[in-house]
Structure formats: C-alpha cells, structure tokens
Amino acid sequence: MTDTSTSIRRRFDRAGIVLAGLCAIHCVATVVVVSALGLGSHFLFSPEIHRFGLALALIIAAVAIGWGALKHRRAAPFVTAMMGLSFMGGALAMPHGTGEAVLTIIGVSLVSVGHLLNLRPFTKRT
Template structure:
C-alpha cells in the first residue's frame, strides 16, 4: 500500500478512536449533568444526537476498518468493530438509562479496539 493511502486510513482510525472516547465522555457527562443538575436532558439525551453519532461511527469504521480488512486481510479488527457497532445500534433501541449506557460503552470500546488493531496492521 502506498503511503498517502495508509496515512488517510490511519487518520480515519485515529478519528474513530477519538470519536469513541468522546462518546464515552458524552455518556458519563450526560448521566452526571442530567442526574445532578437536571439540565441538558433535551440535548444530551436526544435520540437524534445518538443516531447522528452512530451514523458518523459507521461511516468512519466502514471506510477505515473496511479498507484495512481489504488491505491486510485480517478479520479480527473488522469483526471486533462490527460487533461494537452492533452493540451501539442495540443501545439506540433501549430507553435511556443504565442498560443503554452499558451497551453503548461496550460498543464504543469494541469499535476503538477494532481501530487500534487496524492501526497495528498498517505497514
């Protein structure tokens, strides 16, 4: 693979990891802010906010991890990330609360691990 393409894929993987971290911060901040202060529920817990986040994660993962899987022929990063995206999608079907947060956190951690594994395979 030539360097420009590797660099683009690496940036997308890093963006996916950053997005996963931001998602975890969002989950924890939402619980703390809404529970402790009772503000921001309309925005922080909005289903539209979560759907957009999942859509962005899907696009980044599809490009970076899909591209990586085609390049390095390793299934583990792809399967790990897709499992994580499935957990994230399942979280959208749940009412707000602990179950949704747990599924989301499991999902974003798995997606992040998929991106890390994909970065390690980039040569």
C-alpha cells in the same frame, strides 16, 4: 497500497478512536449531569445526537476498517468493530438511562479496539 492511502486510512482509524472516546464521555456526562443536576436532559438525551453519532461511527469504521481489511486481510479488527457497532445500535433501542449508556460504552470500546487492531502493523507468521 501507497503510503498516501495508508496515511489516510490511519487518519480515519484515529478519527474513529477519538469519536469513540467522545461518545463515551457524552454517555457518562449525560448520566451524571442529568442525574445530579437535572439539567440538559432535552439536549443531552436527544435521539438525534445518538443517531448522528452512530451514523458517523458507521461511516468512519466502514472506511478505515474496511480499507484495512482489504489491505492486511485480518478479520480481528473487522469483527471487533462490527460487534461494537452492533452494541451501539442496540443501545438506540434502549430507553435513555444507565442501560443505554452501558451498551454504548461497551460498543465504543469495541470499536476503538477494532481501530487499534487496524492500526497495528501487519506481520507475517512464518
């Protein structure tokens, strides 16, 4: 794999980590803002935001994690990220609230770990 393609994959991994962080902030902020102030529930709880975020996470993970798996043949980044995406998908089936936020935060954490594992340089065991 060329240096350019590796650089692009690494950018996708970093974008995945940033997206996961933003998602976690959104979840916590939504619960806090809506619970404390009762504001923004229509916008912050909008199912479209969650569907769009999951779709974006799926695309970024598919490109970065899939590309990385093809390059370094390690299962850990792929399995970890897919578990996280499953938690995020499960959160969409939950009613809005703390349970949904917890599942989403678990999911985005696992996706972030998958991207971090994907960024680690591959070393052969001898």
